[in-house]
Amino acid sequence: MHPELKEYEDKMPAKLLEELEEKCPASKLKRAAVKLYEEYCNSRIESGEAVGLVSAESIGEPGTQMTLDTFHFAGVHELNVTMGLPRLIEILDGRKEVSTPLMEVFLKNPYNKGKDLRELALQIKETLVGEVVAEYTTNIVDLQLEVHLKKDRVKELGLTSGAVGKSIEKAIKGIKLSNSGDTLEISMKNRDKHSLNELHKLKESIKEVYLQGIKGIKQALPVKRKEEFVIVTAGSNLKKILEMDFVDTERTTTNDIYEIAAVLGIEAARQAVIDEATKVMEMQGLDVDIRHLMLVADTMCVSGEVKGITRYGVVSEKASVLARASFETPIKHVINAALVGETDPLTSVVENVMLNQPVPIGTGLPGLISKEEPHGKKD
């Protein structure tokens, strides 16, 4: 670091100083640093500022202008993603189930140039037996189910009819399976269960048998992004994807915030909340300062797990009974507070509005302390 900037080392963020040093000629560095420090001090939030409320207003007001139900196609026509207000609500509510789970799988060097791209996509995608079956025929005389496989499809997946048969045998108990070419003949082991009805049930369950790929990935589409290829998937399974050796684990993401929290930890989840919310805002052409979204993400993640801005999430964490009661289901909160004998310290805004007391924000925050001088001491 430049010696002129040494004194500011602890006063300003390192990134600002780096940028200054990079862009400013050395001769003007000292004067620029003074100005920068002044500017930095002015841009800091003053104590007593109602940051949370300003954030809420700054996100809420543009939210009223958002168009409802917009869908965005993730670069591919086949995949559409919930965007706009429904998605924003989903993120901020901290929903466990994402309405359209989606992953962006980045690949390591030889693969991201297009090597074995289709094969990798197939490998990721969850394949079920139903997809490789051409036809089912029911042998009524022997009460036997004949499953005719799609030859090319099986080969494409790098499998054999024997392997398919093994998967079925593994998944469904109590069946007898014999393999002849591309046809699997299946019958019930248990004689008592011999009926057409049972056979039909068997057929339905065979369709759902897992064959290969990663569970939860409904679709996997290779897409070109700028200079490299990525695989966009519908459905999400971060843990399993990151285990694949061709995946660039540093950049691969999902839009399922809970999954990120479980696999990568709470800090990653916080970043995911910010990224996803910013993405929605940008898509709508709304300009919301990132610091507002950061504050929201922070409140959602402070407790160490992702909590939505709902009465079950962040609001239930509020210290004040009255504040909680003023936000949905008041009776529940009042009664529970009465049961344990809670004390409300009246330290926040809503409670004080209810009591008609000055709110501890802005001008209501500082108190005046004076020391009473004993009489007669002065003279």
Next chain:
Amino acid sequence: MSEVYLNGKYLGQVEQGSQFTNRIREERRRAVMPGTTNVHYDEVLDAVYVESGNGRARRPLIIVKNGAPLFTDRHAKQLEKNEVSWNDLVEQGIIEYIDAAEEENCFVAYTPEELTPQHTHLEISPLAMLGITTSLVPFANFIQSARLAIGGKNQKQAIGLYTANYPQRMDMDVNILHYPQNPVVTTMTHELVGYEKHPHGQNAVIAIMCYKGYNMEDAIIVNQSSIQLGFGRSTYFRPAIAEELRYSGGLMDELGIPGKDVQGYKSERDYRHLEDDGIIYPEAKVKEEEVVIGKTSPPRFLSSMDEYSLASNVRRESSIALKHGEEGSVDFVLLTENEEGNKLVQVRIRDTRMPEIGDKFISRHGQKSVVGIIVPETDMPFTASGMTPDLIFSPHAIPSRMTVSHMLEFIGAKVGALAGRQIDATTFSAEPEEALRKELASLGFHETGTETMYNGITGERMQARIFIGNQYYLKLKHMVANRIQSRARGPVQLLTRQPTEGRAKEGGLRLGEMEKDTFVAHGASLLLKERFDSDKTIVPVCEQCGIIAIHDQIKEKRYCPICGDNVEVTDIEISYAFKLILDEFKSLGIYPKLILKTKY
């Protein structure tokens, strides 16, 4: 095979759906099938839908055969001579009513000129596509459709002569325009609906220009002498109604001047207009809160306890008085009885309304405006002939709204006013603009409708020529006199001690949740507290148990209902609403303990 549905219910099948449909139509035209039947063939579903039920909107069309309308000049002549009626034409199968579904199978021509052999129907007039109020808009084919709809809608709210027998009626909340005029620029619909018998507007001279900014954002400037000459003057009528109701136990209301012992007696001054029968005399000038009909009612609850008390036999005051903010003269007093034979009194109050700042006016083209300022005639801009306009309208209201018809009316009405005739501006068949312009030039005016004007204040000639012409203007029933409201202090609600809501109750304007948020966001903590001080109360609290204590003013003693006399009782300042919620907690069996400490 096509499926056939009658009134939505499956009936059966026919060989050829389209043939079957055509046959039904033929039979209907020959009056074998009832004329109220409609049939629709859906080619995609291959289904025939026959409808004969009620609730379908239908419209008449002229039937076309081989490219020629069945309605001929012969019919027109017969109609003129009254030899045939409309119903005859329908029965003869010349005109038929088509519903929305059958329209899907039709090919309708707008004019006879565009008829081809493929056409099945001819529009009686293209005007028929518009409703009554919409077709009252002149030059309606020269306006953006959204504005046209607004123009039609607005005319329904205009003040005019809604009925000629209004002096004999007791309508609630009505207005009568004092000098209604027929529009110079009319449409065919004006004639059809007999508009001249109940006109709703006045022809005004309007200049399109700016005037010191008082007509920006849809405001207009009104010439004071125009108002004094009767422009936009109207009367507002409102009856006050009182009934002598009968109650159980032979008790009943009594009309008359309430005695001073009556519970809820107003001041003597408020009853001064009443005659001995308790009813006001005609032409009395009444102001707000003054009594129009004096009435007393029997006591509300007559429980056995009250019978012995002195207060029980006191009658209640239930007079009808003018509400807050109302005034006027008594127009008419009606004494009659209602269905049950009870005495019924109706008093109609009349109030003359001169246009004032904030009253709403419109032209017929969806151009609403509000009076921004009333200017003395001497200060209005004038033309070379010394004429001043009645209104000044802002030019900024025109480009984005694309109301071309608005300006065509200016030219049309100017010609009409100068030539002394009405101008036909029926949609699709109006007098052409060019002809109007030529006529305007021949009358000695500039054909563009512009004139040189002079500043009324300085007398300077204006550089630009001002577009000035006549226009039909309508005063709408929304008047400031009915809406104006303000409050500094006033009545509060009994339960919460917060200010009442609504104009009639002299209420306040609520500073709601989101408004509160803006105060917090600004950090204006103490200002916020002051805003919410409207229901603040001082409450004594027991320091020991934290329950609201009692301050006995007679004995000058403070004590706690639980802990008794020997405790510290401190006054605290809280909102009454909070005191209320503490009481509600107590009623739930929850003990709300207030822990007090010094603030500083």
